[in-house]
Amino acid sequence: MSLPKTPQRTGRAPDAERQHADRRALLPPLMPELGVFVALFALAATSVLVAFWSALGGLAILACLAIAVVMAALVMIFFMHLRSAMAVMTLAGLAGVVWLAILFGLTMADYLTRPGNLGATMQTPAQAESEAEAAN
16 A cells, blocks of 8 residues: 655745746747847848948849848747737738838839939939039
């Protein structure tokens, strides 16, 4: 005949153990968030390097935009918790992205359909200063 096992005592009251367990259940594991945080910093550094790398030329803008899209997706999936959200919340997050794309598209349509050569009238401060000195 064996004796019944007695529960292990940790020196805390049962209510304190329950509260401690509840606190542990409420805190999410930090490793995925820290990994995404490091990835966002790495992507930001890559974006800066690509922007100053002259070998890409006009493709640098597209590369930086692609990096920005990946960064935005990481933020939405992990930090906004859309990965584990209800379908309605995911749909609302995606609707925000679609609306932003519509606004960017309308802005570009307005910019591209204006008459004249818009980029030719832009001056840097150094160019404006040299023109002002030449006029005097």
